[in-house]
Amino acid sequence: MNKFEELGLGEAIIKAVDAMGFTDPSDIQAKAIPILLNEDTDIVALAQTGTGKTAAFGFPLIEKIDPNSRVTQGLILSPTRELCLQIANELKNYSKFIKGLHTVAIYGGASIQEQARDIKRGAQIIVATPGRMQDMINRKMVNISNIEYCILDEADEMLNMGFYEDINAILSHTPEEKNTWLFSATMPREVATIAKRFMKTPIEITVGHKNTGSKNVSHEYYLVNSRDRYAALKRLADANPDIFSVIFCRTKRDTQKVAENLIEDGYNAAALHGDLSQNQRDLVMKSFRNRQIQMLVATDVAARGIDVDDITHVINYQLPDEIETYTHRSGRTGRAGKSGTSMVIVSKSEVRKIKAIERIIKTTFEKKEIPSGEEICQVQLFHLANDIKKAEINHEIDTYLPSINEVLEDFSKEELIKKFFSVEFSRFHNYYKKAKDLNSVSERDSGRNNDGSIRYFINIGQKDGFDWMSLKDFLKENIGLGREGVNRVDVKENFSFFNTAPEEQEKVLSVFESFDLDGRSVNVEVSKNSGGGRGRRDGGRGRRDGGRGRRNDGGGFKGSRRSDDFKPRRRNNDRNDRNDRGDRSSNDNRRRDRRRRSDRD
16 A cells, blocks of 8 residues: 555545655655645644655645636745746646646746736646736736635745745735645744744644754865865865766855856856746756756755755855755755765855854764865776776777777787876876865864874775765774764765774774675775865765766756867846746835845845
8 A cells, every 4th residue: 555545645646646656755744744634724844855845735735626616726835936837847746637627837937928817717726936926916817815725835935035025915815714834944033923923823843853954964064265165166076076966156146157167167067046037047957957967056046946856965155144044955965865965165254154054953064175186086087987887888889999909009908098097187187286275274263173083995885885874884883983983984986985083093904904895805094185084975876977078958068078169158137037036026126125135046
């Protein structure tokens, strides 16, 4: 039996659930669905991003909607167009076996007349951004006076974006006897205020602890001079060849600049922010979902609609203005039980913010050092070797082999391997051989110091089935160390690094002196980079294509490098789509701009 049946869902939804391959409800779904199905109540549900909140309110809403009536019965408000479309598409999938039930998405950047016609044909459920919804109410294009259910999704972000007045105005057009369901990742004071004002003795459901981060995400920070922030970002990317990431900047200007610099330097990157037209945004997200974009540089608002599996890293190029926003950022990775990494690049003056975030998410950050050029060369060579090992042979090359063999006949196998790998090695070695040390920032005022631990190299990694969590458990068990005895575990494709206290060195080396794992010898030795704790931790779930050299639809570039004659394409500002806040009216924009600086997105 599908476990969703035990929650009380009807046959049509269970059929849709089976078709989508869902079997086990998430914690928030298991808690919220029975209450919403069986009670007419208001509810406040707190759960992290990526925990399945859409199904938690979507399944009960669909069950309670009368598909035989064309009257709008349910309204869902979400902060951005991307999230609005995502929710609407998911609801359509959930209800595909229910005849006559229609869901319409209402958002800026599309024809308001077309959206009005879709509603007029009959839309039992409307999913809307607050700005466009308020606009349509003012134009009398929509009637929500008879709705029975109102859902505020990502309520904390809507309020953070300055939508309080819009939500207040929209709810004034709804009946008092409706049920209001509020779903949020965090519970700042503003969310508590809106719950108190618009809801009647709501039931509160919390998965985990309020405002905490996902247990599957490791949090680490890198201390650099402010002027070296971009150089640090490049090294983190080079040290993680399979990285598939979202990079967060505070402003649209910085987002565009960082993305253009990455493209200029040969990375397959693209920007996502409010100055892109809807078509440009759609192309960027399509390319990102298809893994044609490896590094998506985004503002916090634009990223609210990102729901992409297997994001390996979230990189905080700049910390957010509001501490709670960090929870939303880190929630982009570590989904569906998989591990992920949230990296923060900070200057000395920002280290105090790390401590503040630690208090909010109830998790400790690990200080790491920016990888050296030598380590980057090592990682890249092993990555290339692994790519070659996994590559399928294209027999179209057979025609050219006699001529190729003739050209290379004077070289031994060892010489050919050296020449082949020298191409990749020389590229990184020449670039980094004179690069400065980015880890020379004084930590006197930061409150954090290097711990003098010993760093080890071990010849097992992802190919042996390890990620950073499982390898840490493996090492602790076999070495016989306590909970914190092994730290700074970095898992690569064919090898890994880890740290222990100096007094454990003899014990570590003796344990693995003659250690066997599945029939092969495990080798552990002290690494030259003994104090750094560098590199990525979660291993290489990343860009699957691994290809190099062709442009993609999102303005990024597929592959780790490209020809020098390619120049980044600057985005055109579309005045009809000038922000990420639902294409609000000019009055709404003026209200918002009094709350936040004009360059914020």
